[in-house]
Amino acid sequence: MAGKRQSRPKLAKAEDPSGAPPRRSNRVNLFELAYERTEHLIVTCELKPGHFLAIQDLQEMTGFSRTPVHQAVSRLADDTLILIKPRHGVQIAPIDLARERMLLHLRRDIERFVIRLAAERSGPSHRNQFLHMERLLRERRDSMSVEEFNVLDRRIDKLILAVAGEPFLEHTVRPLHTIFRRIGWVHHHHIKGDTGLKTTIDCHLTVLNAVANRHINEAMAASDALIDFVDSMFDSMEREIDPSLLDCSLEPLIVPRHG
Template sequence: MARRKSALELVRPDQGGAPSRRNRVNFFELAYQRIEDLLVNCELKPGRFLTVQELQTATGFGRTPVHNAVNQLAADTLIIIRPRHGLQIAPIDLARERLLLGLRRDIERFVVKLAAERASLSHRNQALHIERVLKEKHAAMTLDEFNKLDRRIDALLLAASGEPFLTHTLRPLHTIYRRIGFIHHRYMPGQTNVAGTIERHVAILNAFANRRIDRAVAATDALIDFMDAMFDGMESGIDPSLLDCSIEPLLAT
């Protein structure tokens, strides 16, 4: 009797037959998420040049899913494709990203309102569960732990809104500002505590779960205001080489 292939063998892109369309999509999504993680925590430094092969090594995925993820990240303005020079991780332009925060405010208002109106019982239960986790781990939560939950919150609200177009619009903005938050909390003096951003996400989740639309919109505005305030300190207090690694770091005096 022939041995039944494992699920891993059936979907591995580097073996035998081509994987199914669904599995190709899954590999693309996983490759995208992995590269997004590396962007957010600056393991892929802003301004860095690299090749697709280096991204394959960094993520553990094959050429096709990485190539597709790179194309999407380029469309999202997070990676720049430089003909004959490879890829460049988009440097951080604080002025541009502060300007785009106004766009995110308008879209987030629309999303949270739609999500609160359309949310199923399952969506609301998930929100209450994440809210409980944030409250329980409030004092001890690390930045990496928070960012994982933050991605889940973003995905939950987008799923509850029921409008796929919004995902394509907001997802790159979420990545941009998760990276800003990472740099702010990791490198700005006295800003390692993530309690402030946790409190604002708790307010959004609670209002969303209880279908309090006006409160949800107000809580979203409060989060955007909190993020906007990050730029005040970063514009004057962050070493420019952290925003673009091609810039020579300043020597300590």
């Protein structure tokens, strides 16, 4: 970027979204932890869409060293959630509503395939885990925050992929889940009249119950209903969202008067 270099704001370290205390580095995969922490910052827009920053900034925010942060950035770039700008650091990918609505059609087809596999392959131990998550959602349906829901939603997605048992699918579906978690976070925080999480929780409850009980057709129908709900968010976002919330690098549409 030509001209005077802008000073970067001081950035606070992010906490682990799960609330768990830090674990010993010799017992964990630092790359996975750095990825999860950075992904959380993107989903919750603590790293704003369109924001430019340096690798050092991410190190300060996540508390991880250069190597795991570099690895996390590489994966997030593959996921199209970070844009690498040679000689200028990185940019958090802006939210492109038209593109992401198109990607929702891809997610619908892949999600149905994943859900079908999971319902077919769900065993007794998996059933217990699904029903436990279903119970947690029911108990907190009226009081759960978006941040709390996203932590549980990530666990649900990982379990469904594990039960589906096809490793290739994780690399395809994981970035789509992250993209739409960010969409959901923006919608719930910035759309007037948003009804909260009750509808999305109800959709997830239906999916969990159908997969747990190996009701294949019901599970795929529930998956489609969830995608339909996500699709409905885009209409209100296209009408109401300030474009600067989708890309903070945009110039303001209205310049305030001085004097």
